[in-house]
Amino acid sequence: MEGDRDYREGADYRVNVKSKKHVREQLEKYxxxxxxFLDGQCHISEEDKTKLLKEMVVNFEFTVQENLVVGGLSWDEASEDYCEDYESTITDIMDEKIVETACKRNSYPKQIRNLDVRSLRAERKLLGLYEQAVKPQDLKPDPAQEFVIRNVSAAAPAVFKQASTVMKSSDDEEKRLKRREKNRVAAQRSRKRQTQRADELHEAYECLEQExxxxxxxxQILIEEQQRLTDALKAHEPLCPILNCGMTSTSRSIGTVSPEFMSR
Structure with missing residues (x-):
């Protein structure tokens, strides 16, 4: 127990770091x-918060520095620019991995080969232990079945030809039905156009009849007006002898309206 206590007392539990710069960067984050944390304390004034912040930061940094070793030296003894060579460390690790990989490449194929040989031997033993539980028998074909198969094989080409003919006829019938449907639609459209044309002609005829x-x-109004004017002139003819000459010439030039024009 005393030896263990002495060992514990003499042991160095400080953490070994490789750079003071990285430690300072981490301390600034805290x-x-x-x-x-202090901003959440509402009952403390701003001056007290500033003082407490300084004290907490100083105490925390001092405690961390006391528990660190920079390259085997204490915090005060180590220089600010000290930093271990990371490249050499990485090179050593790469060398160790290369050697380990080379050893595995030499040893693993030999182990796999032994396992393959064992598996092949086990398969051969299993094949040697295999026995046929059922003896195979020669199957003789049935003459009746052979006759049926022969007839089916002989009738197959004719059936195939008949099926192809039926398919072609069905295709022709389908084309004929499509053509008939197309002609029916075209005739329906033609009848519709003729009906529309007849309706248009009937409407035009009605318009002409109205005109x-x-x-x-x-x-008729003009004839009646002409008759009225003629009667008026005849009534004034005894009073004005000039109208007598004018009436004869006017009657000759105007004439009468033909009954054919009136019938139109």
């Missing part, structure tokens, strides 16, 4: 953490 009736009415 300053913000302490500041956030003709209007023209007849206008002609």
């Amino acid at each position: 300053t913000d953490l302490f500041k956030k 003709n009736s209007l023209l007849r009415k206008e002609v």
Whole structure:
């Protein structure tokens, strides 16, 4: 027990680091953490928070520095620019891995070969122990089945030809039905166009009939007006001898409306 106690007392439990610069960078991160912690304390004034922050940072840094060793030296003894050579460390690790890989390449194939040989021997033993539980028998074909198979084989080409003919006829019938449907649709469209044309002609005929009736009415009005004017002139003819000469020439030039025009 005393020996263990002496060993514990003489042992160095400080953490060995490789650079003071990296440690300082990590310590600066804890300053913000302490500041956030003090900001959450509402009952402490700003001056007290500033003092407490400084004390906490100083105590924390001092404690960390006391428990660190930089390259085997204490914090104060080590220089600020001290930093171990990482390249040499990485090179040593790579060399160890290369040697380990080379050893595995030499040893693993031999182990795999022994396992393959053992597996092949085990398979051969299993094949030697295998026995046929059922003896194979020669199957003789049935003459009736052979006759049926021969007939089916002989009738197959004719059936195939008949099936192809039926398929072609069905295709032709389908084409014929499509053509008939197409002609029916075309005839329906033609009848529809003819009906529309007949309706248009009927509407035009009705319009012309209406115009003709209007023209007849206008002609009748003009004839009546002419008759009225003629009667008026005849009534004034005894009073004005000049009208006598004018009436004869006017009657000759105007004439009468033909009954054919009135029938139109």
